[in-house]
Amino acid sequence: MSIKIIKQGVLTTLQDLGRNGFRAIGVGTGGAMDLFAASVSNYLAGNDDSNTVIEINYPAAEILFEKDGLVSLAGADFTALVDDKPMPLWSPFIIRKDSVLKFKKPAAGSKVYLAVAGGWPAENWLGSSSTNLHVKAGGYLGRSLCKGDELQFEATSLPMNRQPSWNISQFELDKIYKPANIIRCIRSVEWELMDATSKNNFSQLQFTVSNQSDRMGYRLNGEKLNLSDTIELISSPVDAGTIQLLPDGNVIVLMADHQTTGGYPRIASVIKADLPKFSQLKPGQLVSFQLLEMQAAEEALISMRCLLNEIKYGCHFNFKKHFNID
Amino acid sequence: MLVSFDNIIDKTINEKVIALHQAFAKRFFPGLIETVPAYSSLAVFYDTDVIKKNNPKIKSVFGFVKAFTEQVISGMDDVMIQNDECIISVPVYYNGDDLGAVAASNGITTAELVNIHTEKIYLVFMIGFQPGFAYMGEVDKRIATPRLASPRSKVPAGSVGIAGSQTGIYPFASPGGWKLIGQTPIKIFDVKKSEPCLFKPGDRVKFVSISKTVFKKINEY
Incomplete structure (x- = not known):
């Protein structure tokens, strides 16, 4: 046991960047709705963007942590609380054993991504851990997480004594969301x-x-x-x-x-x-x-990928510095 | 990017689409994700960022993909669609809710309808609507029938139907407007298999009539 859903949310699914290569047999990509926030939540937690994240909608699930973990939230602001203390968005934090992560009210946006250092375990289907709700495959039994469901995550050997402090600046976020x-x-x-x-x-x-x-x-x-x-x-x-x-x-x-x-x-x-x-x-x-025009659309995508790369290097640099990893 | 050939359901045009889909499978370039054939069009999915990184001098990634596609098309003048030798046989218990009505509206008996439906070898034109839903055709004019005026809210998985000149199988229970003539006991789309879908575009399919007893014996749903 690592986390346990103690209150069910409206739709809480495991997602990654989606599955490619099966559209010709009618299987779409699926994957995180907000690929930017999903990727950034992974980077903040020291992960690669291919790790599995939890996509949370409001009303959101309440999640009990049964061991310490380094997590991050990115995307919508649902007023995240851990044991009733406000938690940051777009910045990683350590959550302690026996703490409960919950969300008080939807302040902005509609989907928040929860990443954990090392990634969430998930069932891989056709090369992706994205939950395909239609055929009930991938993610967690191909369905939304329910009350009582448990997910194990890898125990980390990282020292959990000091809260991390890196974050994504408003300036960077505005490039995508404004x-x-x-x-x-x-x-x-x-x-x-x-x-x-x-x-x-x-x-x-x-x-x-x-x-x-x-x-x-x-x-x-x-x-x-x-x-x-x-x-x-x-x-x-x-x-x-x-x-x-x-x-x-x-x-x-x-x-x-x-x-x-x-x-x-x-x-x-x-x-x-x-x-x-x-x-x-x-x-x-x-x-x-x-x-x-098409060319401007291409340039916008390339800029977004550049920004994601910069964020990745920044987060990974801070992660290694914080935990003294060479 | 979409390559449009026409806006009609036609075997010759669809064979061109599928031949192009098959030609792409042999002509990979970094950034090409996949191609998706439909009745008379083919979508080419690509990663703009990867293509640009691999070809920093190009101005337009779309232009690059378009030029590549034109090259593939021009290189396949007489290329015929590559069919597997085999024909996929699909057992069907002809007990569909609309079987009688479809036969009656076409002025034939249900036995004649079954004979006509099982006689022909169908081409899988495309797969879409839901995972594994194969649009096949074309059915004989004597059994063609329009869609239901108001779709059913739930069509059982494995249902075999006709819509216009097309025939198909619902791999999953879902709402649907095709007229139902029967039911197959075999799974068309099985998530547990590494190749989950029984069909791919371009396959040839033949329906085989089975009895209720055989249906019950095989039933995989």
Whole structure:
């Protein structure tokens, strides 16, 4: 025993960066919704970004630690408490044996990632530990963690006498998460099928995240968009970030657990660099889309990866210094 | 990136898509993640960052992938789709809830429907909708049928259905609008296997009618 879920959260799953190579047999990538926060939570805990993390939604699970561990939280601010004392976000901390990690209120964002030094143990399925809820495979028995579930993590030989002090600066976080409500996207395959007013409305108006939003996709409500002509499309591949126009005129943005193919018009795609920010939106929040050209989207992704690399080196440097590892 | 051939369900076009999918499998470059074939389009998934690192001089990663894809396409003029020699046989107990209705609307008996459905060898055009859901075709005109006007909220795993000129099997219980004609006792998608899916795009499939007794004996669900 290492940790035990003592109160069940709404959706608490083990995730990694996702599985590739199986879309052709209908198995999507899955993986953490906010890949930036998931990676950073690992770096903060001295891990590589391929380690398994716990993706926590609100209302969140309460977790009893049955041994000491170096952990980190990154992503949404759910007001984390350990034995009723506030704990930092985007900064690692030592949690003591017999302490309880809980989350008091959702202050900002919708998903927080919990990493532990050494990573969480998880069932690997098709090369990834991501939980595939649909086929019930990977992660922890292919399902959300329930009350009473226990996860063992590797006992660390690190000295746990001093709290670590490194963190990610607001300046760095703002590069990814600000401005929070403006989401950049590129035009997609069926963009030209929309009528002129709808094209204009798409990039001028605001849309509201609907409460019909989950790991498969976020539905948005707003001014209805229309095609110039009715057209029956046959199934074709889609990706995380693909924005489909539904028959009722609303749009859905496909997320990590989306189906691999779809038949609705693909009007645009959220750029990969803005998926972390977009995934942290909550039902009721407003969002507007800003159109970019492909090259700018590529540059944004490359910048995000550069930033992640810098964060990784910084965290690993501090980790080694703190624990006197050469 | 999406390579679109057309927006129709057509065997010749789908064979081009699958041939391109197979050609990509032999032409790996760093940053290529995977290709996904559908009826008449192929998606090429790639890692922008990895490609850029391996080719620092290129201006546009998309342009690089596009040029590579065009090269693959031009190199496969007469390349035919590589089929495994074997035809995958799928046992079906023809007891579906819509069997009678589909037969009646086409003016044939249920026995005739079963004969027509089992007669033909089908091509797996694509897999999508859910893990392992193979869209196969094309069924004989005499058994083609539109989708249900309102989909069922739960279709049992293993259900065999027809939608338009396509036929397919639901690997998992799910909502669904295909007209159900039967049920297979074998697992189409088994998470416990290292190759979980019975089919891949381009495979050939034949249905075999079995009795209720045999169905019960084999039933893997």
